[in-house]
Amino acid sequence: MVTEIAGDEHEPMFATRRALLEPLSMAIVGALESIGGPSRPPPLTAGSPVPAGVLRVEEVPCTRCGIQVALLVFAEGATDRGQFEDVARLMYPRFAATTVPTHLIGSALGPSPETYRAAIMQVWPQRAPVETLTPAQFWRRIHALIRGHFP
Template sequence: MVYAFRDIDMGELGRLVIESTVDGETRISSEVAGDPQDPMTAQRLKVFEPISEALTHRLETTLGRGRPTALPVRLSEPRGQVPVEEVYCEVCNQLVALVVFADEANDLDQLEDCARMMYMHYAWHNVPTWLIGPQYCGGPIPQRRANVLQVWPQHGPLESLRPEEFNPRIEALATQHCK
């Protein structure tokens, strides 16, 4: 059995796995979600570890004590493709930003899940990176807002922006890079 734990702001925290072993024992494993290098993994661990320890203690009270092990990190599993726009300097053609279109991410927790899954990609490129959820609200497309989350080099707050509010940030990176 696998029990997954989510946070409304951080998305998937981790999971508790309960399984039988070949020697007839029950194994209880706790896994925090994310890459060990991702600073958000430490934040997820801070929230998930006490939950995991409390549930494990409760299970051990009923089933008997097992052998303690370190809480492992579970790397993100690829789940399809996510569109990524690479933004280049207009002068030297160097990559200056990534914009990830997380079309299925309607809330902060879903954007955080996407950020966790994309961590290796944007960390490797080492350029400012934003995740953009689907547009919401009615009206003409230029007036529709979308949730925007900067994830690299710093993790920023969730913002609700129209294209005219977000696009100048990207355009500035492309035009000001070599100035």
């Protein structure tokens, strides 16, 4: 029996998934051994990379020098922490290769453009709680990152 844990071993939620899965895996192996005799299960390993599907990713450049200052991942359909964690797990190799702040942006919520908000979660280099922001509130943050790059 092989138990694989989804995601990259260096991703922050990997240890949590391992802590949840390991006792279950041991219990299942124990139950199988009680029927079929002892075995030597291989240790739990990180799952093989799975294609993440297609998510729109946007690199935000500094408007003066062109260096990337932020990464935006459009997490279509994500509205809660669990869905954002799924996207963060799938996209980890992409944003962990950068040093810039990375935000996951969920679908627009609200009946009309005047009231649009979106659930947004910063996942890199630090994780932050999911927030619900208007486009103007979010772009103020991104513009602050761009301004922060000016000499």
